[in-house]
Amino acid sequence: MDEPASGPADGPDRPPEPQRTAPLSVLVGALGSLQNAIFPAAAAIFGIGISAKGLMIGIGIGLLIAVAGSVFTYVSWRRLTYTIGTADIRVESGVLSRAARSVPFERIQDVSLEQKLIPRVLGLVAVKFETGAGGGEDLSLTYLTEDAGEELRQVVRERRDAHEGAAAIESGDGHAAAAAPEPAAEVIFAMDPPRLFRFGLFEFSLAVFAVLAGLLQYAETFADLDLFNAELWEMVLEEQGSTIAALGPYMQLAGAIAGLIAVFVIGSVTGMIRVFTRDWGFLLERTARGFRRRRGLFTKTDVVMPIHRVQALKIGTRLIRYRFGWHKLEFVSLAQDAGSSSHVVAPFAQMHEIEPVVEIAGFHLPKPDADWHRASETYRTVHMVMDALPFLLAAIIAGIVLAIASPEWIMVAVPILLLLAAISAGAALYSWQFKRHTLDEQQIIARSGIMSPDTQIATRKKLHSVEVAQGPIARLCGYATLHLGLAGGVFSIPGVPIERALEVRRKVLDTIAATDFSELETA
Template sequence: MSDGANAEIGARRVHPGTIAIDFLRRAPQTVIGLPAIAGWSSGRGLGWILLAAAVVGAMTLFFTWLGWRRFTYTVAPNELVIERGVLSRSRRSIPLERIQDVSIERKPLARLFGLAEVRVETGGGESDEAVLDSVSVSEAERLRAALRGHNLEVDMFSVAEGNVHSPESAVAATIFHMSLGRVMLLGLFGFSLVWIAALFGLLQFFDQFLDLGWDQLRDWAQVAEDEVRARFSLAAALIVAGIALVLGVVSGVVRALLREYGFTLRAGTGRFRRTRGLLTRTEVVVAMRRIQLAMIQRGPLRGLFGWNALSFQTLGGSNDPSGRQAMAPLAREHEVARIVDAAGLPPFERLPLRRVAAGHVIRSLLLALPWPALAIGALALVTPLAWLGLLLLIPMAIAALLQRRFHRYALRHTSLQVMRGVIAQRDWIVPFENVQVVTLRASWLQRRLGIASVLVDTAGAGGGGAPDVVDINLPEARALATGLVERVG
């Protein structure tokens, strides 16, 4: 590769180790096909079975090699060209000016072979525009530098494993790091029972290898149900709840360790570099000029103990469909403020924020309560115990009443700042220059209450919550929308 940022790289193939990685990835499919081979070879002896398995393995390896051989990539002065296909050839051209970001990911097999996966994102969709799997770590770093239009010698970031260094790597200072204890604490806050369902799915997959049928399990379940009905006690219920709690906590901790282990955020000239992951090690560089807004989140438990989560909405470079980049999954307020300041964003200030209109409470109650109340009333025609469900409406009513207290907004010197949410609270910092569209909207009910909402869109947003200001008096809504448009212009 030439050192020039725009010099062309001739057509290249990914690393030969990709053949071994792809072959190992396809191994489970080959193993699933072994019973069919055994059935075909029935009565022919063990030699035929081994021969058939060897033929299938050799064919898989050959086609894997052929796919590797026919896959090439070229970095031209103005585009990235990827050609692939054995029988049907395809040529994909990605203009370099469209590339928003390039990330490096190292999955367990790739790390075993000393390789990395390069993901190219253009911001034109929720998935990556191109994936080069796999190249050497040094080649991944050179590719990222070339695709971004930077010379490798002046790239301030080095590879996480230290295989590549640059003279200005010392400029990148660590501004946030999560210790093992903090990652595990994040897992405790991320209590989940999802993995329990995955465990039962795994048991069902391996059912044919276990001397255990679902009919037998159902019989055991019926026996257990009869025993529970015969000997039900509060202690038994607490034991079941305790087991579920432990499984949920363990699954949350494991998930956090796999995703956030070794989370480190470094800041250099105009960029952040984030590395994280236990088995799959990912490295993403976020250009500060592509940051559209900052969002600070507090869950019901983490907020109670003073913990926050910070993410940036960016133009690209995220596998999250919302386009957000996690910058600090579990951080104190001063740590969040340091990262926000490093990004060149104004600090979030709660004191100047003003509440939305009182009509927000009325609308929230009218939207939240009628349908559950009607459902409970319908069930009450069948069983009188359904009236106890009205107790569930009490927390819903309290949440609706509190929504106005936690929903505030203000136009600051350089940004729109919004806070919203009762149980899960969110704060937004939106620089005026990043506001793309301002919409003034009033539904039928809002018009009757004399209120309206101001919807704010930024580039790169794909969901996951927007910094909208909901239910403010109509004159104030018009003033807010006009003020945003004037500041954007």
């Protein structure tokens, strides 16, 4: 068994003892090696031929890969230790070469627990320490028992809070207070099965067809089939064409409708499966430490996000779900969530459900009387020209080429390209009306999107910098792009008139300069 996570030392003179992860981690690794051996074994069997000899060689190769992977997993487990000190957590690993990494507790943004299917069956969790470093540099321990993982998370939080409290006392903050009993968690957003089913209807996906297309690349390996044989496809099309022609126009129409229905059903089921596996049991709670989000059917995640570490908000939607009032709320944070800096805290919610979550995070939605500013009209004109230019150039080239080669096609190709150019210019003109931003005493808000508008909100005092960027065309036309320095995310507002851009920069920098960051909440 893995040793308890608490108690790094029995006394002041005794150094903390290194600990190992759960022994069952070796079994998880062995099962993973067995899974990795399936494809090479199958490839060997089909490559040699389905015979007694082929089966023996394929199974032998699979067993060899599985055994080698299991041995390496065991040795790696023996060589991996973690030590919980008074100021940091240290992880040492490596078989042939040793590597050691120490992370101070005050650098840890968040501690999350993750359970994939096999570790979940075995009662194991992966403990991930989010440092905000990005680029896959966060620390993780795979795997600990569920109790040990929860205990380790609690110990790290307590040590981190103790260091932050000591720093606050040294800086003269006398009320960096004593810990009070944590109140019970308050559920602020949840998704039950009916909500998940409704969500799945909007998550239409044709990913299954992409998978099938990928498998077709290996069809020649498993069957005597030449997919790149033109005569084969000509024969198939002739047979299908003759069969369809014999059905008559009504049956052809019915077949086309049935095909579309089948595609819709498959896409809906695929989206439904993805939603239920990812967001099953979705629960967002408000705790004494911030937000706690739990979700997942096969892979269960348990993430805690301190309120003061939420840097910005993103409210997004899609074309169809927007017509029914459904939106997605994300927190931009230094910590990572499945490789992204945005934590999804309400994947499918109405605005009246999103508003209280936004307020708890310390933000507010745009007010009805907000002073919105659109992008520059010159920016609009430039983008109209830039979007239409490729089609105009294509129309000119097509006109010249067809005038020489096939004059009869000029009146077909050129008008189509000119129509596409007009549509592109019209779309740029229409979308310009939805590119806007507003600035109030606390926040800066930007919106964009025609049929599915997105909103991004940042607190002015949490911004690190403001950059006014201008390329050659922007300098000539008098507009700029505002790049707001945001920890853990990107916040840019394009096409802002230069006078407005300088005004926003001045106001935001005044807010940053007037903020005493030592007084911001750190607990």
